[in-house]
Amino acid sequence: MSTVAQKQGFLAVLWDYLTTVDHKKIAILYLISGGFFFLVGGIEAMIIRIQLAVPDNNFVSAGLYNEILTMHGTTMIFLAAMPLLFAFMNAVVPLQIGARDVAFPFLNSLGFWLFFFGGIFLNLSWFLGGAPDAGWTSYASLSITSEGHGIDFYVLGLQISGAGTLIAGINFLVTIINMRAPGMTYMRMPLFTWSTFVASALILFAFPPLTVGLFLMLFDRMFGANFFDVSMGGNTIIWEHLFWIFGHPEVYILILPAFGIFSEIFATFSRKRLFGYAAMVFATVLIGFLGFMVWAHHMFTVGLGPTANAIFAVATMAIAVPTGVKIFNWMLTMWGGSIVFTTPMLYAVAFIPSFTAGGVTGVMLASAAADYQYHDTYFVVAHFHYVIVGGVVLGLLAGTHFYWPKMFGTMLNEFLGKITFWLFLIGFHATFFVQHFLGLMGMPRRIWKFLDGQGLNLFNLISTIGAVFMAVAVLVLVYNIIITQIKNVRVGNDPWGDGRTLEWAIASPPPFYNFKQLPLVRGLDPYWIEKMEGNTKMTPAEPVGDIHMPNNSFIPFVMSLGLFIAAFGAMYQVDWRASDGESFVWAIPVLIIGLLITLGSMAVRSLKDDHGYHIHKEDLLKDDEGGRE
Amino acid sequence: MDAEQKFTSRTWPESPEKTTLEGKNKFLGFWLFLGGETVLFASLFATYLALKDKVPSDDHALAIDMFELPLVFIMTMLLLTSSLTSVYAMYHMKNYNFQKMKTWLIITVGLGLAFLGFEIYEFNHYVHEYHHTFTSSAFGSSFYTLVGFHGAHVVVGLGWFLLLLIRNTNRGLNLYNAPKFFLASLYWHFIDVVWVFIFTVVYLMGMVG
Numbered sequence A: 001m002s003t004v005a006q007k008q009g010f011l012a013v014l015w016d017y018l019t020t021v022d023h024k025k026i027a028i029l030y031l032i033s034g035g036f037f038f039l040v041g042g043i044e045a046m047i048i049r050i051q052l053a054v055p056d057n058n059f060v061s062a063g064l065y066n067e068i069l070t071m072h073g074t075t076m077i078f079l080a081a082m083p084l085l086f087a088f089m090n091a092v093v094p095l096q097i098g099a100r101d102v103a104f105p106f107l108n109s110l111g112f113w114l115f116f117f118g119g120i121f122l123n124l125s126w127f128l129g130g131a132p133d134a135g136w137t138s139y140a141s142l143s144i145t146s147e148g149h150g151i152d153f154y155v156l157g158l159q160i161s162g163a164g165t166l167i168a169g170i171n172f173l174v175t176i177i178n179m180r181a182p183g184m185t186y187m188r189m190p191l192f193t194w195s196t197f198v199a200s201a202l203i204l205f206a207f208p209p210l211t212v213g214l215f216l217m218l219f220d221r222m223f224g225a226n227f228f229d230v231s232m233g234g235n236t237i238i239w240e241h242l243f244w245i246f247g248h249p250e251v252y253i254l255i256l257p258a259f260g261i262f263s264e265i266f267a268t269f270s271r272k273r274l275f276g277y278a279a280m281v282f283a284t285v286l287i288g289f290l291g292f293m294v295w296a297h298h299m300f301t302v303g304l305g306p307t308a309n310a311i312f313a314v315a316t317m318a319i320a321v322p323t324g325v326k327i328f329n330w331m332l333t334m335w336g337g338s339i340v341f342t343t344p345m346l347y348a349v350a351f352i353p354s355f356t357a358g359g360v361t362g363v364m365l366a367s368a369a370a371d372y373q374y375h376d377t378y379f380v381v382a383h384f385h386y387v388i389v390g391g392v393v394l395g396l397l398a399g400t401h402f403y404w405p406k407m408f409g410t411m412l413n414e415f416l417g418k419i420t421f422w423l424f425l426i427g428f429h430a431t432f433f434v435q436h437f438l439g440l441m442g443m444p445r446r447i448w449k450f451l452d453g454q455g456l457n458l459f460n461l462i463s464t465i466g467a468v469f470m471a472v473a474v475l476v477l478v479y480n481i482i483i484t485q486i487k488n489v490r491v492g493n494d495p496w497g498d499g500r501t502l503e504w505a506i507a508s509p510p511p512f513y514n515f516k517q518l519p520l521v522r523g524l525d526p527y528w529i530e531k532m533e534g535n536t537k538m539t540p541a542e543p544v545g546d547i548h549m550p551n552n553s554f555i556p557f558v559m560s561l562g563l564f565i566a567a568f569g570a571m572y573q574v575d576w577r578a579s580d581g582e583s584f585v586w587a588i589p590v591l592i593i594g595l596l597i598t599l600g601s602m603a604v605r606s607l608k609d610d611h612g613y614h615i616h617k618e619d620l621l622k623d624d625e626g627g628r629e
Numbered sequence B: 001m002d003a004e005q006k007f008t009s010r011t012w013p014e015s016p017e018k019t020t021l022e023g024k025n026k027f028l029g030f031w032l033f034l035g036g037e038t039v040l041f042a043s044l045f046a047t048y049l050a051l052k053d054k055v056p057s058d059d060h061a062l063a064i065d066m067f068e069l070p071l072v073f074i075m076t077m078l079l080l081t082s083s084l085t086s087v088y089a090m091y092h093m094k095n096y097n098f099q100k101m102k103t104w105l106i107i108t109v110g111l112g113l114a115f116l117g118f119e120i121y122e123f124n125h126y127v128h129e130y131h132h133t134f135t136s137s138a139f140g141s142s143f144y145t146l147v148g149f150h151g152a153h154v155v156v157g158l159g160w161f162l163l164l165l166i167r168n169t170n171r172g173l174n175l176y177n178a179p180k181f182f183l184a185s186l187y188w189h190f191i192d193v194v195w196v197f198i199f200t201v202v203y204l205m206g207m208v209g
């Protein structure tokens, strides 16, 4: 079972990935599809910047511009940033805690396929009559009157992929609570594991309000409900609340794992224990908690009244405190360390000032009275790109370089990596720094074109040139990835030489059962501790024995496919009803068939026993001699 | 421990739902899931409260015009009792008494079906007597969404119990299916708790206007 190292055909590999429940392969699936959507979102961003490069431009029409702008935001947040973070969480967290797999391998795969089909569904809108066009926040006053099916694609696509995200969140929570290796106490968990833990808790409590909001929108648009129809007693502010009760925690769902990746990188390449570990953990938890208390700072101008605005302003400013704690701890980790400026470390060092700038504008925006000026201008656009690109995207790029060897067993080219880094960093600041001033000069966000002679020309042009730099940087990264995989130079367990945590103690990529013997964890940075004592391996916590493994399954794919099909039915039954049953007669049957596929595969899963299988001790020992892959 | 191992009532562990690692994971994961469900219902409650009695014109029925305490009281009693009977079922599950567990689960399902029957009657009543429908007003939309989500949960819970009963009729208890029964009954309790809130927030508070 375990020593099948022969070359497999393409179809066999494909089937393997379609049915896999191995967290390391699911990580690769997330990386590939997240990376794909990142490129799609990037192309959309370039179109936006081309349209705004010069005044009164006509590169795209106004309606198409709205669609591109909406899809850029939606794709980047839901289909690129989150899945890419999930890629690293899947690849690394089980290894960091010394586990053989996640708690629910089957659900792990289901979570991925739901995200995947939701994302595909959303993007099919481009080919089926037009994409959503009410912004990534899709405010109800705008979106319930949006014509065509664009918003329906948004609602149904996010509903499906959101279910996948929720499942992934629960899975990580249980994995981290129940599956830690002997000795891996909570206060010995690496920071990336901690931030995954807190981000997963945020997912658990933040996604249901989005689910409800999307349901209300779905009912209004597709089934004649009146939640947001003011003439029927409805209230569009409900959408804003539900969206932001989800939306603000969402930004912390994105940034916390990036904080985690950077924490690992700072400690590794400063060759020092992370400064203030306990404070870091506390700050992470506190940020997670406060993240739920501040959503109305997105609604200062709605008219909630001075008391509500004041409370939310103060709560918002309070988040800057634990964030500041983290910034100082990272700097003090570097202080006195013997720093190596690898590509991941460059990203980490650049992240500090970039992200801090975004935090500072955040505090400016948090001042409710001042926000009446900033709100819905390019100043806000500058703010959130500083935190998201300067924080999350730099974290993802750093993580790509840092964890690539662990995921693929090869090392990305450092020279090309540094070229990407510099191009991206310069491009990023060029693009977004000037947007602060555009905002202060009064340029509204989400605007299709601006006129000549208003002093906006120069900064917009600079912004577009910056975007070109970032695009080139990404192309260099893609090239880097391709040549690295073609050359295919294999690396050992600990290719950076300074690995501190458990994932670096095993092969790159790890065998499918991860740890032949569960490791004994004797403190924070367990692998580093062993290295300092002259050991090359972890001390095992158990003798070699049979290992229980889950079976592969095709059911998650089918289950998600069913919802994907049903979504088309739900959407087109609107036209069927509008035509008095004349056309689109297939809509309701398709809805029912899709749901039956999903429910049926759930029933199969529930009725058919699946106990997994065992890898036998003898095979494990054989692996040792022969070595696999 | 092997999940399919045969037991007697003496070797049956004290907490069979948490004896295997798989069971332990499911147990925790399901509690977390219920945490998420709580937020889901909280959002629905908030929406309902914001839209309660929000109708387009004066000739629409309001909460105070429609709700009748006797009917919802019977429904509440049915659901509360079904929670109790599912506790009995779990009691027998822990004592490795498969037959009695089955009996009590079937009673639970019966009570749940009765509840559903009343709910369908109730909705039908509002629609025909008061023209209070899903599309007639924002109030209607939010009422049917909140109560309907709960009703859908009841349907899922019943389906789950039935599926488990059918699948396991002839196999008895083991450490593979014990966690499944346990989680289904946990879910059933959650549904019950949500109903208590619906009873209070929608009906009792609706009666006072």
Ligand code: HEM
Pocket: A137, A251, A252, A254, A255, A297, A298, A316, A317, A319, A320, A323, A358, A359, A360, A361, A362, A363, A365, A366, A367, A371, A374, A375, A376, A380, A383, A384, A387, A388, A391, A392
């Ligand atoms: C010190 C921490 C932060 C503070 C005080 C803060 C404050 C704010 C405020 C007040 C707004 C609303 C501005 C307006 O619409 O008028 C805002 C918008 C936004 N923030 Fe932050 N923020 C912080 C950190 C972050 C982080 C870490 C992220 C993401 C990783 C983020 C992402 C966003 C996004 C995406 C928006 C715009 C949403 C939209 O309207 O489309 N922020 N922030």
Ligand SMILES: [Cu+2]
Pocket: A247, A248, A251, A294, A295, A297, A298
């Ligand atoms: Cu916010």
